[in-house]
Amino acid sequence: MSRLIVVSNRVNPPVDAGMGAVGGLAMALAAALREYSGVWFGWSGETTPSFSGQISMQKVGGVTVALMDLEEQDREEYYDGYANRTLWPLFHSRTDLAAYERSFDAGYERVNQRFAQTLAPLIGPGDVVWIHDYHLIPLGQALRRLGVTNRIGFFLHIPWPGPRTFTTLPEHRRLAESLLAYDLVGFQSQDSLIAFDDYVERELGLAMEDGAVAFEGRKVKVGVFPIGIEAAAFADLAGGEIAQATFERMRQSQAGRWMVIGVDRLDYSKGLEERFVAYEQMLADHPDLAERVFLLQIATPSRDAVQAYQEIRARLDAISGRINGAYATVDWVPIRYVNRAHRRDELAGLYRAAHVGLVTPLRDGMNLVAKEYVAAQDPLDPGVLVLSRYAGAAEQMDEALIVNPFSREEMSEALAQALAMPLAERRRRWRSLMDGVLADDVSAWRDRFVAALRGPVDRDLASDSRLLTAEEGDNRKTS
Numbered sequence: 001m002s003r004l005i006v007v008s009n010r011v012n013p014p015v016d017a018g019m020g021a022v023g024g025l026a027m028a029l030a031a032a033l034r035e036y037s038g039v040w041f042g043w044s045g046e047t048t049p050s051f052s053g054q055i056s057m058q059k060v061g062g063v064t065v066a067l068m069d070l071e072e073q074d075r076e077e078y079y080d081g082y083a084n085r086t087l088w089p090l091f092h093s094r095t096d097l098a099a100y101e102r103s104f105d106a107g108y109e110r111v112n113q114r115f116a117q118t119l120a121p122l123i124g125p126g127d128v129v130w131i132h133d134y135h136l137i138p139l140g141q142a143l144r145r146l147g148v149t150n151r152i153g154f155f156l157h158i159p160w161p162g163p164r165t166f167t168t169l170p171e172h173r174r175l176a177e178s179l180l181a182y183d184l185v186g187f188q189s190q191d192s193l194i195a196f197d198d199y200v201e202r203e204l205g206l207a208m209e210d211g212a213v214a215f216e217g218r219k220v221k222v223g224v225f226p227i228g229i230e231a232a233a234f235a236d237l238a239g240g241e242i243a244q245a246t247f248e249r250m251r252q253s254q255a256g257r258w259m260v261i262g263v264d265r266l267d268y269s270k271g272l273e274e275r276f277v278a279y280e281q282m283l284a285d286h287p288d289l290a291e292r293v294f295l296l297q298i299a300t301p302s303r304d305a306v307q308a309y310q311e312i313r314a315r316l317d318a319i320s321g322r323i324n325g326a327y328a329t330v331d332w333v334p335i336r337y338v339n340r341a342h343r344r345d346e347l348a349g350l351y352r353a354a355h356v357g358l359v360t361p362l363r364d365g366m367n368l369v370a371k372e373y374v375a376a377q378d379p380l381d382p383g384v385l386v387l388s389r390y391a392g393a394a395e396q397m398d399e400a401l402i403v404n405p406f407s408r409e410e411m412s413e414a415l416a417q418a419l420a421m422p423l424a425e426r427r428r429r430w431r432s433l434m435d436g437v438l439a440d441d442v443s444a445w446r447d448r449f450v451a452a453l454r455g456p457v458d459r460d461l462a463s464d465s466r467l468l469t470a471e472e473g474d475n476r477k478t479s
């Protein structure tokens with residue numbers, strides 16, 4: 001059987017069978033790798049004075065991982081630079097924060113070459129390669145240039161930006177064309193697919209037909225593959241011992257108050273400032289809610305090396321301090337703002353204790369917190385999800401209260417509506433959301449993507465219209 005080779009910037013297979021700090025994505029990919037006896041390849045996170053291309057192979061949690069070190073300059077230009085200071089803000093429509101520096105672009109190309117050169121010898125005949133996320137967009141093309149003809153798929157975890165935004169990237173054309181070297185390109189949402197289609201038509205003059213783009217004599221399949229969570233396992237976790245203890249602890253400390261929860265990586269795309277301000281608006285609009293509700297915001301710091309992250313952290317400290325200063329009483333703090341990471345079973349208990357889940361990113365590929373919040377609820381007494389229309393999850397979760405995160409008044413109203421929602425309506429909405437979260441879980445996502453990648457691809461338009469099998473495809477030279 002052909003192997004599955006998963007490639008991502010960082011590699012994090014679960015270290016044990018339980019649910020520690022590792023998320024559903026890692027669990028799902030690890031399960032796929034065990035099924036297909038595959039390999040997970042990526043950067044070790046370590047740097048070395050001079051790049052050697054040496055691979056360290058290890059077995060972690062039943063999964064074979066292959067790690068390589070990069071140089072410090074690679075970390076600065078490729079990871080902190082092009083990935084986190086150029087592509088991340090750009091793809092989240094924050095051109096004001098995007099740095100367009102040639103050295104970052106050069107570093108990005110160099111590291112993708114390093115990935116390709118190190119990975120290519122590991123790829124055997126019939127292996128299928130699945131590359132993840134914005135750090136590695138040109139990797140498929142780099143592998144093709146080294147003569148790799150295997151099936152190669154790419155999945156983008158973050159949104160694809162609108163054409164006007166994307167074209168602010170000086171090398172937009174090169175980056176977009178490199179995507180056309182894949183056999184399959186997957187997006188989280190229709191919104192992203194439409195934006196990509198728009199760009200491809202307007203800027204590259206290519207047409208997307210029947211879910212594929214024809215380019216240089218070959219066809220690239222393009223589709224929407226919304227990622228999910230390990231829904232059933234997460235629901236079980238929410239009923240487990242640690243979650244239950246966390247739930248009880250929260251209920252005690254709530255002292256009969258309603259609890260609203262937000263859980264996010266501390267990132268400017270997550271709309272945290274807007275969320276705090278909307279909550280403040282609600283306190284101003286509903287004086288009757290004073291002392292009857294509080295917001296627990298858990299925000300784990302990330303990407304500390306990047307200045308925009310230091311700045312947003314400082315602003316959030318200031319806003320939460322201002323709101324608490326203005327509204328707190330001797331026995332009530334309106335915002336509990338916590339910056340540390342939590343175990344997944346603790347998180348499940350916290351979600352379950354919250355009457356409202358507030359998930360209001362300004363832009364998000366999917367947002368797994370929305371799905372985790374739903375999966376953790378008590379079916380007899382579920383909380384209400386308030387969800388930004390700009391999260392990919394909104395395309396699937398229309399029984400949530402969908403809000404515009406840029407409007408503090410709309411968010412304030414939705415929050416008040418959520419807190420007042422009758423039990424029957426909460427149950428009805430939750431049931432429908434939960435059915436979706438269970439059906440479109442992370443295994444379904446993985447299986448749909450891998451099946452589409454292994455399935456028939458009309459790869460070689462020049463030769464004929466016959467569909468190729470994976471093996472036939474692998475034996476053909478396509479570049």
Ligand code: ADQ
Binds near residue numbers: 347369
């Ligand atoms: P992220 O931007 O990281 O992911 P998200 O989808 O919300 O966003 O996933 C965050 C994960 O981290 C969740 O599983 C959450 O439980 C966990 N987490 C957050 N804060 C935590 C804390 N304090 N302690 C413990 N765990 C915490 C990117 C894209 C998303 C896309 C995912 C998957 O930006 O749009 O949904 O990849 O494709």
